[in-house]
Amino acid sequence: MVQEPERGLWSRLISLFMRHDEERLEKAILEARAEGEVAADEGSMLLRVLRLDDMQVSDIMTPRTDCHCIPAGTLLPEGTQLIIASGHSRIPVYRETRDNIVGIVYAKDLLPSLVNEKEHQGIIDQIMRPPFFVPETKMVLELLQEFRSRKQHIAVVLDEYGGTSGLVTIEDVLEEIVGDIEDEHDTPQEEHIKILDETHFELSGRACLDDLAELGIVLASDEVDTIGGYLSLTAGHVPFAGEEFVLSGWKFKVLEASTKAIRCIGVEPADGRPA
Numbered sequence: 001m002v003q004e005p006e007r008g009l010w011s012r013l014i015s016l017f018m019r020h021d022e023e024r025l026e027k028a029i030l031e032a033r034a035e036g037e038v039a040a041d042e043g044s045m046l047l048r049v050l051r052l053d054d055m056q057v058s059d060i061m062t063p064r065t066d067c068h069c070i071p072a073g074t075l076l077p078e079g080t081q082l083i084i085a086s087g088h089s090r091i092p093v094y095r096e097t098r099d100n101i102v103g104i105v106y107a108k109d110l111l112p113s114l115v116n117e118k119e120h121q122g123i124i125d126q127i128m129r130p131p132f133f134v135p136e137t138k139m140v141l142e143l144l145q146e147f148r149s150r151k152q153h154i155a156v157v158l159d160e161y162g163g164t165s166g167l168v169t170i171e172d173v174l175e176e177i178v179g180d181i182e183d184e185h186d187t188p189q190e191e192h193i194k195i196l197d198e199t200h201f202e203l204s205g206r207a208c209l210d211d212l213a214e215l216g217i218v219l220a221s222d223e224v225d226t227i228g229g230y231l232s233l234t235a236g237h238v239p240f241a242g243e244e245f246v247l248s249g250w251k252f253k254v255l256e257a258s259t260k261a262i263r264c265i266g267v268e269p270a271d272g273r274p275a
C-alpha cells in the first residue's frame with residue numbers, strides 16, 4: 001500500500017484552504033495549536049479569519065444609536081468642535097434625519113479652515129465627501145475587498161428599507177482578525193478596571209484577562225484577551241444588559257451593552273461574601 005507522505009503543517013493547511021474544507025481546516029488549526037505547532041495567538045488569528053467567512057456587516061458595525069453624526073449646514077468652526085468632542089476622525093453628515101446621510105466629514109479636511117479666517121463662515125457641506133453605502137447583509141470579506149478597491153475606510157450601513165443602520169470602518173474588520181485595537185482616543189487600559197472595594201469591581205468590556213488575574217479574578221482563554229470577549233464566548237452571543245454569569249467563584253453582571261460589545265460589567269464574589 002502506498003502511504004501519503006508525512007506533510008508539514010503549512011502544506012496541510014494550504015491544501016485544506018484550497019479545498020474550502022473549513023471544518024477540517026478549523027480542526028487542523030485547533031490541533032496544531034494544542035500541539036504547539038502554532039503559537040496560541042497565531043492559532044486564534046487563523047481561526048478568526050475562518051470565522052470572518054460567515055460574518056455580515058451587521059455583525060461588526062457600530063449601531064446607529066452609537067454613531068456620532070453631524071447635521072448638514074453646520075458651520076465649519078462648530079463642526080470642528082463636534083468632531084473633536086466625538087473623538088472620531090470621520091463623521092457622517094445627515095440632512096433632516098439620520099436616515100438621510102448625505103456625506104462624511106473628515107477631520108483632516110477641517111484643518112485648512114482652522115488657519116484660514118475667510119473659511120470660518122463656510123459650512124461642512126462644502127468639504128464633506130460622498131458617502132459609501134453598504135447593505136447590512138453584505139459579507140464582511142466582500143466589504144474588505146471593496147474598502148481596498150475604493151481606497152475607502154468607512155461605510156454607512158443601510159437596513160433593508162434604506163434607513164441608516166450604523167457605520168462600519170476598516171478597523172471593525174481588522175478587529176475581527178487581530179482582536180481589539182487600542183485607538184489613539186480609546187481609554188487607557190488601567191481605566192477599564194474600576195476598583196469599588198477589595199472584592200467589588202466595575203469593568204469595561206475591554207478589561208484584559210491578564211489584568212483581572214492580578215486582582216484574583218482568574219479566567220484563562222487561548223481565544224480571547226478581554227472580559228467582554230470571554231463573556232461573549234461563554235454565552236455564544238454578545239450578552240445583553242442584565243445577563244449574569246458565575247465563573248471561577250465570581251458573579252459577573254452585564255450592566256451596559258450594545259448589540260456589538262459589552263460596555264460595563266459589575267463583578268462581586270459569587271456567594272455575595274468577600275472571597
Ligand code: ADP
Binds near residue numbers: 068086091169183
Ligand atoms: P476613528 O479612529 O475615527 O474612531 P476607526 O476607523 O479607527 O475610526 O474606528 C474605530 C471605531 O470607532 C470603530 O468601531 C468604528 O466603527 C467607530 N467609529 C468610527 N467613526 C465613528 C463615528 N463617527 N461615530 C461612532 N463610531 C465611529
